[in-house]
Amino acid sequence: MERIEHHASFGGWQEVYQHQSKQLNCTVNFAVYLPPHLKGEKLPVLYWLSGLTCNEQNFITKAAAQKYAAEHQIILVAPDTSPRGEDVANDAAYDLGQGAGFYVDATQQPWADHFRMYSYLTEELPALINSHFPVNGKQSIAGHSMGGHGALIIGLRNPAQYQSISAFAPIVAPTQVPWGQKAFQTYLGADQNTWRNYDAVTLIQQTSQQLPILIDQGQDDPFLEEQLKPQLLQQAAQIQNYPLILNLRSGYDHSYYFIASFIEDHIRFHAQYLK
Amino acid sequence: MERIEHHASFGGWQEVYQHQSKQLNCTVNFAVYLPPHLKGEKLPVLYWLSGLTCNEQNFITKAAAQKYAAEHQIILVAPDTSPRGEDVANDAAYDLGQGAGFYVDATQQPWADHFRMYSYLTEELPALINSHFPVNGKQSIAGHSMGGHGALIIGLRNPAQYQSISAFAPIVAPTQVPWGQKAFQTYLGADQNTWRNYDAVTLIQQTSQQLPILIDQGQDDPFLEEQLKPQLLQQAAQIQNYPLILNLRSGYDHSYYFIASFIEDHIRFHAQYLK
Numbered sequence: 001m002e003r004i005e006h007h008a009s010f011g012g013w014q015e016v017y018q019h020q021s022k023q024l025n026c027t028v029n030f031a032v033y034l035p036p037h038l039k040g041e042k043l044p045v046l047y048w049l050s051g052l053t054c055n056e057q058n059f060i061t062k063a064a065a066q067k068y069a070a071e072h073q074i075i076l077v078a079p080d081t082s083p084r085g086e087d088v089a090n091d092a093a094y095d096l097g098q099g100a101g102f103y104v105d106a107t108q109q110p111w112a113d114h115f116r117m118y119s120y121l122t123e124e125l126p127a128l129i130n131s132h133f134p135v136n137g138k139q140s141i142a143g144h145s146m147g148g149h150g151a152l153i154i155g156l157r158n159p160a161q162y163q164s165i166s167a168f169a170p171i172v173a174p175t176q177v178p179w180g181q182k183a184f185q186t187y188l189g190a191d192q193n194t195w196r197n198y199d200a201v202t203l204i205q206q207t208s209q210q211l212p213i214l215i216d217q218g219q220d221d222p223f224l225e226e227q228l229k230p231q232l233l234q235q236a237a238q239i240q241n242y243p244l245i246l247n248l249r250s251g252y253d254h255s256y257y258f259i260a261s262f263i264e265d266h267i268r269f270h271a272q273y274l275k
Numbered sequence: 276m277e278r279i280e281h282h283a284s285f286g287g288w289q290e291v292y293q294h295q296s297k298q299l300n301c302t303v304n305f306a307v308y309l310p311p312h313l314k315g316e317k318l319p320v321l322y323w324l325s326g327l328t329c330n331e332q333n334f335i336t337k338a339a340a341q342k343y344a345a346e347h348q349i350i351l352v353a354p355d356t357s358p359r360g361e362d363v364a365n366d367a368a369y370d371l372g373q374g375a376g377f378y379v380d381a382t383q384q385p386w387a388d389h390f391r392m393y394s395y396l397t398e399e400l401p402a403l404i405n406s407h408f409p410v411n412g413k414q415s416i417a418g419h420s421m422g423g424h425g426a427l428i429i430g431l432r433n434p435a436q437y438q439s440i441s442a443f444a445p446i447v448a449p450t451q452v453p454w455g456q457k458a459f460q461t462y463l464g465a466d467q468n469t470w471r472n473y474d475a476v477t478l479i480q481q482t483s484q485q486l487p488i489l490i491d492q493g494q495d496d497p498f499l500e501e502q503l504k505p506q507l508l509q510q511a512a513q514i515q516n517y518p519l520i521l522n523l524r525s526g527y528d529h530s531y532y533f534i535a536s537f538i539e540d541h542i543r544f545h546a547q548y549l550k
Binding site for chain 1: 282283284285286289336337339341342493495524526527528530531532533535536
């Protein structure tokens, strides 16, 4: 593990690391924000999963989350969205291949050798973070768009590992929308039974433990009607009496301007469960 | 003038416009943040000038200033750093040509036909802003690095037009450092008398009216010793009994992580003079 960036930020440090991932079978970057803290102090962690085309840079440069992570003393971890490199399978489309891992473990070729973001995020990366940073064992997970989908499915499938889940403009029902169907067909194959393990609307009906969920969705988001459909998750949550807050934000779009406007609320939401 | 971006942000709007500039003799972009305000309400303006290699995007995506502009009801205007286009002179170096206008009116060829950022920012752009946005006539100016130099020289030469000046890691003495000497030699020619009109350390000794100046400088900035030298401006200010605050920030570098960490202070500083 090599530190490749190190910047003072709100009294703490915004860093980027590079390591050789066993799950992804390639070199990957992840970003860590370390808030100001006393020597020996142990802190909770909030994982952030980014959306299509993003890497570890988007969140740390555009979301303006560091101020609130510093105030609440939460470590932020922002991984890349897929394996990368010349030896890694890719596709010319923005919504498939590198930058578009969809947080699944691919079973189909040529993807299966590298596209294992689900196992990377639930096993390898937390182990690495826990062994190198001053963590106290409490963690939550959040994300945007494809990364909102990732946060939801990872939190819903592993409720004992997280305290809370939040998402901006998440893909809540990938098995029912074009982005998800294209990715799952490609990475997981034709058997749609395997898709349901990665579908938040399905998982929220099966989860054994109800982590609190916060979702913010811009009402002028161009992907809202066709790809995001947060009402499907809201309806499934209501049937299960699941604690989900869905804030619809008039005028806001799908960009990081939207995320920056409400990231303070999300950090505060997680902080109450991470304390 | 055409609006090419429009995003909700902290209850207001982050926008980008494109227009044909007479001074720059090309098409240029500028960004405007409009804070939430009542219909008919008139607001002050803070101009932000960016640094080498930047365009109108860097500040609006990375500085996290919108929150504070919304709170203090200040319009933010962030122009590009130079003329651009295939017909515009350029240089392979990052510190000359497109992205490196140095906020001067070039007198030398092949630059003089387009590189007129000083006149663009002191005449053309304010006239455009004043005619299209709900302004109250009060304005201040700020910037980063080369843009900190721009803010200082524009404010010092036109104190009747601005209320206050601030800068992050500014080039305060371009006539004495490599970045400035290279640019001024190229754009202004060999006669160093013409350079002094664009040198903050020179101008602070001549200004007729003392606008308050706030400067933040990271102490781990890799350009501090060779290119920035804020102590030269501080010394000149002390001799003139000029009101200048210089904050040296331990651990901070030259990046937007530094700017984001202290932009709230700068917006608050300007707000007290813009009210």
